[in-house]
Amino acid sequence: MQTATDILDIQRIRADFPILDQLVNGKQLVYFDNAATTQKPLSVLQAISGYYGGYNANIHRGIHQLAEKATSAFEATRQKFQEFLNARHLEEIIFTYGTTDGINLVAQSYGRRFLNAGDEIIISTLEHHSNIVPWQMLCEEKGCILKVIPIDDNGDLLIDEYEKLLSERTKLVSVVHVSNALGTINPVKTIIDKAHAAGAVVLIDGAQASSHITLDVQALDCDFYSLSAHKLYGPTGMGVLYGKKALLEAMPPYRGGGEMIKEVTFEKTTYNDLPYKFEAGTPNIADVIAARTALEYIEGLGKENIAAYEHELLVYATEKLSQIEGLRIIGQAREKVSVISFVLDGIHHQDTGVILDQLGIAVRTGHHCTQPLMRRLGVAGTSRASFAVYNTREEIDRLAQGILRVQKMMM
Template sequence: MIASRNILDITSVRNDFPILNEVVNGKQLVYFDNAATTQKPKQVLDALAAYYEHSNANIHRGIHHLAEKATASFEDTRRRVQKFINAPLAEQVIFTYGTTDSINLVAQTYGRRFLKEGDEIIISTMEHHSNIVPWQMICEEKGCILKVIPINEDGEILMDEYEKLLTERTKIVSVVHVSNALGTINPVKEIIQKAHAAGAVTFVDGAQSSSHLTIDVQDMDCDFYSMSLHKIYGPTGMGVLYGKKEILDAMPPYRGGGEMIKEVTFAKTTYNELPYKFEAGTPNIADVVAARFALDYVDALGKENIAAHEDDLLKYASEALLDIEGLRIIGNAKDKVSVISFVIDGIHHQDIGVLLDQQGIAVRTGHHCTQPLMQRFGITGTTRASFAVYNTIEEVDRFIAGLQKVKRMLS
């Protein structure tokens, strides 16, 4: 079997995550549900507490000390995200409540302003529901056509088929960077280049890629990119939308209220400049402030080091799983991150999840908000194990032993 390269001091890393000491059903927790949300290091937890203890105030509106302190910390995170994704300007970083919120923002603003009847939107077979439903809604409203890129048996986009879908009516191509259900890394740079050649605007769902891959929106040349910070060791309820400035400037606001305005009269309202015209009302201040510490944590460990460790876990676990009779991995793309979805002949995925949980092992079961993808493979769902920087080879061994126990019980 493949051994870990031990690039990082994983024992030290694990000490940063208090929740890993939890005992579940009499056993120490093994947390393999990182594609759903990652756990939070002490640095993030401490930042949340420190904000409420020392800086709590509404931002951008007050001249008193706490308001100015909170505003500075809030905007520090915006600049930190700008660096993390290599955005040209901080004002191109819009704070949202997550990737789902970001996609809805673009669908309901760019879509309503610029789409018309007969226009086409392209997505892929492996999209999360959050990158399907908002486009379906705008298609229904505007009379647009939704087209879907097929995939092969390994869970990879068929690029030749994608090119055939592109026409002069294609206005938006919105694809996931990394599949949450399969782990597939899509060739988004090539997808974007082909979309731009056809005159289309591009949206990249980075909910899964941002925690595993180095993100450079300028090199990618995407028009929009979104991510959820709770999947990068940050707090929940905090996401990011990046957009090219000229496109964001042309889009109408998404919500109305405070902060997103310049001047309000009963006759007319004029809107604020970027990024504030898309950030109506009191934002999720504490979680935005704490998110900066999550990005600092990731950068301190090194994205390359994290990726190498996770890749070791992926290879080790994939090899070990194939020794279990009747087990089939769903998604064997050449390029993938540390996500493994699988089925076992004759055993329902939910039963697997329940029995693993009884052994203190947390995995995800079901369709993973990718029902069309499950239909593509002729299944109702999978068991999914997804790894993060704090996971270990020893935990994988417990997981494999737990699965063998499940198989003995249910076969």
């Protein structure tokens, strides 16, 4: 049976990422911090420099050649994300500065307009702070009530408990598609269907899912979906909010300024049509353009191939690390992406990260912006290794050897 390892030429893929070919503390870099941000292929770097060096100009409204070329490239990215998410309408794709920005847009626009005192918002224990704090702020302002779906000790949501939280007072459900801290894949289709049956709208935080899972917002039937390009081998500071057209049309603008207007007088302003109503000011043009190149890179490899290969790495790493005495994997959900969080008996996670860095191995340590989740699991934080398509089994072997070195030095 042919595996993803057989299909993908990993060494050729690694050659596309120039940052991987360097030494850290005299050791070949092993980059296992992909859940924080993925590295960028050369084609993405060239797209950024190509814009600034070849057709740098502000977009829309300009009639000169550079402006028209920049506008065309900018809007081509919108079309590519429409295809990537399988959105029904092009104007359902709103450019943001990242997942957090998209969530805040919904909270401050939809939430302020349509939620009232006593209305209930449901999130989950697995949420990143960016999908907790905006809703807390809205609740403080509007008098709404925040409720939380619990999890079991493996890091799976308790769907029966979620059903008990739903009521006629539930107006919005906002949950993460994939946990950044544990790798748990949530049953978002089930969550969405149950929320809709209760009359609530649903936002999905897709920051971690977008690089691992094939997405279809029409099949999911979510009302909003937010993601970041820098998790998709693309640049930082650029993201997308998908929203159903009817909802976006009913929502007031989030920011005021240029581009989001039709006509301005000192007495009154009329707002632009979608998607521009939510894109005030000069956008992050170069990174929007480069994001399309990142999606094309993923397309070229095949997202299903990437997911299958990353799963092979996850299985291999789970088996390898499970053999280390004194290591405990935090998060054993039934379905996971290629993320492993772990703790070492008697060793602080920060010490683990520092020593691994001395060995050239980059992992993330701490609470991963999920402090309530860490408290629920009874740990102060974890060390997290997260894998991407350019990682290898040999690098996982180095991680295992590095952990043994940590234990030897600290015990």
